[in-house]
Amino acid sequence: MRYECVKAKSLLSKTAEAESWFHYNRHMNSYRGCEHACVYCDGMAEGYHVDNFLTHIRVKENAPEILRKELRKAGHTSQTQLETETLWAFLDEDDAKRLAQKVPRKEVIAVSGGVSDAYQPAEEKYQITRRVLETLLDFGLPVYIMTKSDLVLRDLDLLKEIHEKAFANVVFTITLYDEEEQGIFEPKSSTRSERFEALREIRKAGLFGGVMATPIIPGIGDNIDNMKGLAEEAKRARAEFILWGEMTLKPGRQKDYFLNVIKRRYPDKLELIQRIYQDDHPYGHPIYEHLPVRVMTRGHGICRRVGISDRSVRHKTPHEHEVNNKVLGVVLDIIFRRRYNLSKSWSGTKPFIDLAVGLERGVENLEELRKKGQLAERLHLKQYIVEIVEEIMDRGTCGVLEDLESELDEISSVVMD
Numbered sequence: 001m002r003y004e005c006v007k008a009k010s011l012l013s014k015t016a017e018a019e020s021w022f023h024y025n026r027h028m029n030s031y032r033g034c035e036h037a038c039v040y041c042d043g044m045a046e047g048y049h050v051d052n053f054l055t056h057i058r059v060k061e062n063a064p065e066i067l068r069k070e071l072r073k074a075g076h077t078s079q080t081q082l083e084t085e086t087l088w089a090f091l092d093e094d095d096a097k098r099l100a101q102k103v104p105r106k107e108v109i110a111v112s113g114g115v116s117d118a119y120q121p122a123e124e125k126y127q128i129t130r131r132v133l134e135t136l137l138d139f140g141l142p143v144y145i146m147t148k149s150d151l152v153l154r155d156l157d158l159l160k161e162i163h164e165k166a167f168a169n170v171v172f173t174i175t176l177y178d179e180e181e182q183g184i185f186e187p188k189s190s191t192r193s194e195r196f197e198a199l200r201e202i203r204k205a206g207l208f209g210g211v212m213a214t215p216i217i218p219g220i221g222d223n224i225d226n227m228k229g230l231a232e233e234a235k236r237a238r239a240e241f242i243l244w245g246e247m248t249l250k251p252g253r254q255k256d257y258f259l260n261v262i263k264r265r266y267p268d269k270l271e272l273i274q275r276i277y278q279d280d281h282p283y284g285h286p287i288y289e290h291l292p293v294r295v296m297t298r299g300h301g302i303c304r305r306v307g308i309s310d311r312s313v314r315h316k317t318p319h320e321h322e323v324n325n326k327v328l329g330v331v332l333d334i335i336f337r338r339r340y341n342l343s344k345s346w347s348g349t350k351p352f353i354d355l356a357v358g359l360e361r362g363v364e365n366l367e368e369l370r371k372k373g374q375l376a377e378r379l380h381l382k383q384y385i386v387e388i389v390e391e392i393m394d395r396g397t398c399g400v401l402e403d404l405e406s407e408l409d410e411i412s413s414v415v416m417d
């Protein structure tokens with residue numbers, strides 16, 4: 001294994017709005033490359049420009065400093081800055097209010113960017129992720145972590161502080177219940193049982209936590225036994241949710257590497273998997289009609305039976321009006337069900353995305369706007385969306401979401417058998 005210390009020029013992704021799946025707004029990677037060496041890892045794909053992804057780990061040793069710089073540039077204020085800038089001491093009340101209004105919306109920062117694990121073995125020595133968490137704590141920002149390693153427990157002290165001050169959601173990626181199978185596809189991460197054990201500790205400490213059951217490998221992980229095993233174990237570990245997702249296989253390095261392992265270990269599945277990914281979609285999407293089962297649909301049915309949510313927890317900004325938060329939560333559920341569970345038309349989903357973006361950017365109390373008859377004007381809404389918003393305000397849900405959920409319940413009960 002080769003470790004190389006490098007200087008990062010930039011770190012944070014652009015702000016994502018109305019993100020209905022993971023509920024984070026920006027992500028970052030402290031490392032490039034990942035020693036966990038998962039066979040299906042899409043970080044290997046040429047598009048990420050990381051050669052020898054599994055064996056050459058670039059350590060971004062200046063990540064905490066770059067992060068601090070980028071957060072300040074985005075208008076966030078750290079505790080250290082507040083304490084050191086004496087200007088604050090001289091502000092009168094009006095100035096303080098004016099400045100407080102200029103403080104940007106709190107953004108949830110994902111410390112794992114998806115193409116490297118923030119708690120891979122290198123972290124034990126370099127402690128970049130720990131220093132990144134210290135920085136985020138200083139800024140009082142909410143944190144989302146996704147990992148396959150129980151090394152995250154080393155930072156439980158910091159995560160508890162972050163959670164007390166803002167919010168921490170720790171998500172363990174767990175895709176295979178059988179440990180022998182898990183060892184084939186995820187050879188160097190913590191084992192399935194170690195990850196569940198770590199999740200138990202996270203929940204015991206009072207943090208939010210759940211399972212990311214993605215990617216579910218078609219023909220191997222999409223059977224009821226595997227998926228039910230994961231959901232039941234998640235429930236026993238007091239996870240708040242389990243998120244399901246299909247596998248993408250980008251043409252080139254990722255696909256070649258994966259198919260080689262399938263050829264050796266699961267020769268009877270090779271033809272099926274080749275057929276599913278035969279059109280070499282640039283983003284690696286499967287041909288959905290060739291999948292033996294839609295895992296997000298089956299996963300929904302399993303979650304219903306086991307009694308666990310298939311939707312992640314969401315951070316609420318302290319200054320966000322309760323009613324606005326309630327409407328936003330339902331609207332994000334509508335978006336998710338339409339887009340990911342039921343693949344409904346984009347044109348029908350778009351008005352809900354626009355509404356969620358408007359709510360996330362921050363508007364006055366919706367009750368006040370409703371009283372003044374300004375909902376449509378202030379949020380640029382068509383009349384039928386105004387009616388949906390008012391229904392959510394009155395009932396905490398709406399017919400649109402209920403209809404989507406019953407449609408999904410019906411389909412998922414079929415694919416359960």
Ligand code: SF4
Pocket residue numbers: 034035036037038040041042043114115116117148189
């Ligand atoms: S832990 Fe994530 S980033 Fe690392 S090899 Fe596995 S899939 Fe890739």
